[in-house]
Amino acid sequence: MLDDLEAAFDEQQAPQKGRPLHRRKKKRGGGGKSAIALIMVVLIFGGLAGAGYYGFDRVRNYLTTPDYDGPGTGEVTIEVKNGDTATAIGNTLYNVDVVKSAKSFIEAADANPDSKNIQVGFYKLKKQMKASDAVLALLDLNNRVSTKVTIPEGTTSFEVFQLLSDASDIPVEEFKEAAKDPEALGVPDFWFTRGDEKPVTKSIEGFLFPETYNFDPGLTAKEMLAVMVQHFLDATTELDFVKKAEARDITPYDALMVASLSEAESGVAADLPKVARVVYNTLFKPSADIGGRPRLRLDVTINYGHQLAGRDAKESKNITQAELEDASNPxxxxxxxxxxxxxxNNPGKAALEGAMTPAEGNWYFFVAIDKQGNSAFAETYAEQQVNEQKAREAGVL
Incomplete structure (x- = not known):
């Protein structure tokens, strides 16, 4: 095509002898043809350039992963599900226009080693975000959409219900109703086995594992309690709690009750396995100093009965003799x-460990001896009296 154009130019510019007047006319006519030819050249080269740019753009888009440039606009809620890979998350984000392509998120996640810490849950993100920003947004727990509740170690079930209700606006009664059937919440039946001859009371108490929860939006009271039960089962599985308790000829349920007692009585974590030892010694080899009977004589148990009945707990010094002798309090x-x-109550991990592997010692007594909560342990009642005097001198008894 370029050769034909050059021939056309040569033809228009060739001199014609003997007809000068006609040469001028042909010159004007030739100029018109030259203009046309020039326009054709411009159009052709312009077309080639346009085609070239179009082709380059196609290649560039093929070689470069599509990604948004800006910080994003608007808001959308997405869910990261259990087991989601970077590909699955990328597809979720692409489908709601958070990222321009799933591949851009996959590459951004691969480039950020912290991406492996993205947690399951719901997140509020902007639309049309740069993929690397989307990764950072998912790592920022401030973007989580959840009901956050912290359950301290030693919290009773009815205190848990109130904390959950305050955070979720679900009435306390719905939690109480859901808790009536612990097995429906996921507690395996084998847990409700005692080592003594007492009848089993199937209660949710002890199975609501204490920690900080981020509950997904829209969960019911039953679903929230079931999450807590699952966390308890996960924790006890990690501790190998069931097998280690049974290895000591203690049922897991008995060990759980011991953990709750030591959680309530211990002022510091270091005393948890020691209090557990006192309980086991009292139950399985009661000494003459305690009357030779497996009677624990712990004020915290009286208080639990009071709280179940809707009354306030009391400090030990305020518990009356009538309350100590109250046969109506099981x-x-x-x-x-x-x-x-x-x-x-619902004991934490350290208390569970203490009940599973109690400290070695022949103690039957203990008393807090300082304002930091440390206890002194004694084998005999005479030793206990000495420790009680220390507690009085410290102003804690």
């Missing part, structure tokens, strides 16, 4: 031998 360990009907 949790009264000053009056009843053995373990109480149920756990008296």
């Amino acid at each position: 949790w009264n360990s000053h009056l009843n031998d053995g373990l109480p009907p149920t756990a008296i």
Whole structure:
């Protein structure tokens, strides 16, 4: 095509002898043809350039992963599900226009080693975000859409219900109703086995694992409690709690109740396995100093009965003799031998470990001796009296 154009130019510019007047006319006519030819050249080269740019753009888009440039606009809620890979998350984000392509998110996640810490849950993100920004947004827990609740170690079930209700606006009664059937919440039946001859009371107490939760939006009271039960099962599985308790000829439920007692009585974590040892010694080899009976005589059990009845807990010094002798309180360990009907709170991991592997010692008594909560342990009542005097001098008894 370029050769034909050059020939056309040569033809228009060739001189014609003997007809000068006609040469001028042909010159004007030739100029018009030259203009046309020039326009054709411009159009052709312009077309080639346009085609070239179009082709280059196609190649560039093929070689470069599509990604948004800006920080994003608007808002959208997405869910990262359990087991989601970077590809799955990328597809989720692409489908709601958070990222321009799933591949851009995959590459951004691969480039950020922290991406492996993205947690399951719901997140509020902007639309049309740069993929690397989307990764950072998923790592920022401030973008989580959840009901956050912290359950401290030793919290009772009815205190848990109130904390959950306050955070979720679900009425306390719905939690109480859901808790009536622990097995429906995921507690395996084998847990409700006692080592004594007392009847089993199937209670949720002890199975609501204490930690900080981020509950997904829209969960019911039953679903929230089921999440907590699953966390308990996960924790006890990690500790090998069931097998280690049974290796000591203790049922897992008995060990759970012991953990709740030591959680309530210990002022510091270091005392948890020691208090557990006191409980086991009292139950399985009661000494003459405690009357030769497996009677725990722990004020915290009286208080649990009070709280179940809707009354406030009391400091030990304020518990009356009538309350110590109250036969209507099944949790009264000053009056009843053995373990109480149920756990008296929801113990944490350290208390579970203490009940599973108690400290070695022949103690039957203990008392807090300072304001930091440290306890002194004694084998005999005479030693206990000395420790109680220390507690009085420290102003804690």
